[in-house]
Amino acid sequence: xxxxxxxxxxxxxxxxxxxxxxxxxxxxxxxxxxxxxxxxxxxxxxxxxxxxxxxxxxxxxxxxxxxxxxxxxxxxxxxxxxxxxxxxxxxxxxxxxxxxxxxxxxxxxxxxxxxxxxxxxxxxxxxxxxxxxxxxxxxxxxxxxxxxxxxxxxxxxxxxxxxxxxxxxxxxxxxxxxxxxxx
Amino acid sequence: xxxxxxxxxxxxxxxxxxxxxxxxxxxxxxxxxxxxxxxxxxxxxxxxxxxxxxxxxxxxxxxxxxxxxxxxxxxxxx
Numbered sequence: 001x002x003x004x005x006x007x008x009x010x011x012x013x014x015x016x017x018x019x020x021x022x023x024x025x026x027x028x029x030x031x032x033x034x035x036x037x038x039x040x041x042x043x044x045x046x047x048x049x050x051x052x053x054x055x056x057x058x059x060x061x062x063x064x065x066x067x068x069x070x071x072x073x074x075x076x077x078x079x080x081x082x083x084x085x086x087x088x089x090x091x092x093x094x095x096x097x098x099x100x101x102x103x104x105x106x107x108x109x110x111x112x113x114x115x116x117x118x119x120x121x122x123x124x125x126x127x128x129x130x131x132x133x134x135x136x137x138x139x140x141x142x143x144x145x146x147x148x149x150x151x152x153x154x155x156x157x158x159x160x161x162x163x164x165x166x167x168x169x170x171x172x173x174x175x176x177x178x179x180x181x182x183x
Numbered sequence: 184x185x186x187x188x189x190x191x192x193x194x195x196x197x198x199x200x201x202x203x204x205x206x207x208x209x210x211x212x213x214x215x216x217x218x219x220x221x222x223x224x225x226x227x228x229x230x231x232x233x234x235x236x237x238x239x240x241x242x243x244x245x246x247x248x249x250x251x252x253x254x255x256x257x258x259x260x261x
Contacts, residue, residue: 025200054228056193124203174227177206178197 005045017122020073023065024094025175029114029135031061033180036128036173054173055118055128059182063118063175066106068094072143072158075119075127077168090129090163092119093142097156107157111138117161118175128171129163136163184212185219188236194229201227 036051057063072095081087096103114135120126129136143158196210202225204218209229220240223230237243 056228062194118200120200172202174202174229175200176194176229177199178209179195181193181195 002042002048003044007045015123019071019122020068020075020094021120021122021124022068022070022073023120024068024073024092025063025065025118025177026110027057027061027063027116029116029130031058032056032116032130033058033061035130035132036171038131038167038169049167049169051128051169051171051173055116055171055175057176057180059180062177062179063116065177066094066096069097069154069156073119075121087164087166088168090127090165090168091139092117092129092136092161092163093158095143095154095156095158097154099147099155099157103157107138107159115161117163118171126171126173126175128169129161131165134164136161185214185216186212188216188233188239189219189223189230190233192229192231199229 032055034053034056036053036055038051039048042048055063072093074091074093076091076093078089078091079086080089114130115137116128116130117136118126118128139160139162141158142160145157145159147153147155191209194209198206198208198210200206201222204222207214207218219230223232232240
């Protein structure tokens with residue numbers, strides 16, 4: 001049974017920097033072979049928030065990285081639901097500079113498909129958006145998507161992805177950027 | 184070279200974002216052996232020890248398989 005403990009300040013090395021690293025990792029939800037597992041009957045608060053195992057891809061599949069402009073990436077957690085029906089929606093918002101064919105191609109493919117993301121905050125902690133039952137999905141472009149009006153404007157694509165989850169977890173595992181082998 | 188002591192398994196040799204050390208390109212031959220050992224000991228799923236690695240790091244000496252003649256004579260003694 002879960003035992004409560006004191007929750008102290010606990011900032012190792014005094015670190016608590018905001019924002020995300022300048023790379024996010026993405027793939028198709030359908031390309032995932034096995035998902036890390038959520039804790040069951042965790043004994044401690046910490047164990048109650050950490051996934052176990054690795055995100056493993058199907059043979060021939062892998063995750064990919066996307067560059068994001070510094071200070072534009074945010075992983076935000078939104079509590080939702082009525083009393084006795086609480087859950088969370090996580091929001092990933094990023095900006096990628098430029099209006100290149102690769103980005104248009106990504107948006108064309110991703111906009112109506114099921115996705116998976118792993119994002120890393122500035123302290124190296126990772127968050128997985130997607131699980132066996134639910135994907136991350138493209139939710140729109142909250143900060144603009146285009147050339148901008150002025151010459152001093154920043155041309156590029158802002159993107160928001162959302163993922164609905166019953167609980168919040170940290171993903172401590174690896175991110176495979178190379179193809180999985182059969183067997 | 185790290186590949187003397189570890190096999191890279193389940194993935195094609197290439198880039199993986201690993202805990203603590205960030206992105207490592209396992210297609211390179213010059214990865215620090217200490218990093219590989221640390222990853223292995225922390226349960227990194229994509230490295231396994233070679234026989235040399237088992238011997239070098241943990242003193243595990245593989246059993247030499249007996250020849251057929253030796254197996255037969257061993258059986259006869261009992």
